[in-house]
Amino acid sequence: MSERINAGRLMLYRNFKHQELFDNFVWLINQADNDYYNNEDKAALLYDCVNELLELADAYGFEGNLFHCFLGFLLANNENAFSTSCEIVGPGDGTINQIAIHDLKIFQELFEYDMSIVDRALQTDAFSMLRNYKNGGRTSKVFNKRVRDRINELTVSLEQSGDAEEYYRHVTRFYKANGVGKFGLHKAFRVMKQESERPQIVPITSVEHIYLNDLVGYELQKKKLTDNTEAFVEGRKANNVLLFGDSGTGKSSSIKAILNEYYDKGLRMIEVYKHQFDCLSEIIETIKDRNYKFIIYMDDLSFEDFEIEYKYLKAIIEGGLGKKPDNVLIYATSNRRHLVREKFSDKEDRAEDLHTSDTVQEKLSLVARFGVSIYYIAPNKKEFQNIVRTLAERYHIQMPEEELFLEANKWELSHGGLSGRTAQQFINYLLGFEAE
DSSP: OOOOOOGGGOSSSOSOTTHHHHHHHHHHHHHTTOTTSOHHHHHHHHHHHHHHHHHHHHHHTOOBOHHHHHHHHHHHHOOOHHHHHHTTTOOOOSTHHHHHHHHHHHHHHHHHSOTHHHHHHHTOOTGGGGTTBOOTTOOOSSSOHHHHHHHHHHHHHHHTOOSHHHHHHHHHHHHHHHOSHHHHHOSEEEEEOOTTSOOEEEEOSOOOOOOGGGSOSOHHHHHHHHHHHHHHHTTSOOOOEEEEESTTSSHHHHHHHHHHHHGGGTEEEEEOOGGGGGGHHHHHHHHTTSSSEEEEEETTOOBOTTOOHHHHHHHHHTTSSSOOOTTEEEEEEESOSSSBOOOTHHHHHHHTOTTHHHHHHHHHHHHHTOSEEEEEOOOOHHHHHHHHHHHHHHTTOOOOHHHHHHHHHHHHHHTTSSSHHHHHHHHHHHHHHHHO
16 A cells, blocks of 8 residues: 555645545545545546546646646645735744645645556546646636736646755745735635625636726826825825716726736735625725735715715724724725715705704715825816827727817717717727728
């Protein structure tokens, strides 16, 4: 009987995302040549494992030795006391490093195990077909290409490593460069909550790849936003930000662009909707001790005069007993300058209010908690034409400028007026027309 691999001795790397699959593989390795168990039952389990492994390869874009890719993925995705302490800042000091090396020796045994032993014992060729797997050029459905490639590169590095110390160097280098777990391997998240359950922070697997250079104009607004964000990711003092103004002017696109620009520096973003404000305390509690910088993003934020959620948000931003963590900021977009709806009838109500100034301050105090306010105004005709011209050049649209502007003017009159969004929609129309 071959020497057993005792994965039960793992101390840090436990509770994997695909724990059952990992346990089944280890069991098959240890029991492949054990006559106590029926070979047909073991072969059936092996094929179940291979089927699940192929599904993971399709979802994550694995290539090469699929069993090794699976092991590399487990190391990249497991959030534990060691891996989370290494993310962004790299390894520190202390006994935990020796414990990590202890666990990595067990992973080394798994990497070095000859899976053909299982094939011969069970008279299959399952693993021989998975040693050099080609996925047909498919990318990951879960990770962006960069992260998928980094995990594959980690796997190859571990395959070529000679000892656990070398495993340790490769793994810690990966954690520092890419992070670990869902917060390390994804850039954007949303909040999901079922009734009577705790809120879950769920990765958004497809994020629009837009950058600040893609946004035409608004240079002063972009600089104000980047200055604040750079201070934040570099650990300096920074403010919550409110982007307000006309619709279609690029407020939401600027936020998405900021995420893409600073993701490599440890910036992450969590989108929260108004009806989820009661979850904010739990969300902040979950992320406050991680080595990433988190922006809680609220798009199209506004409140009717009868809605009271804004009072709860005020306390979360600034005013509650708990100190807001240094790694969390709130960025919001809105078409309203003061966020809370105001009506002319409010003036009549104030006439009966003994403390009119208090009522006004109650409604303005929320926006005052955003230390940076950035105004996005709709472009004038000349600015709109410049946006159209720039986008046409970017997408290689061949049309005389006079005709281009004439058609753009016709388009904006019937499609929402002068805005960057209208200009982009017009260009999309031209591209679709050319493709016919």
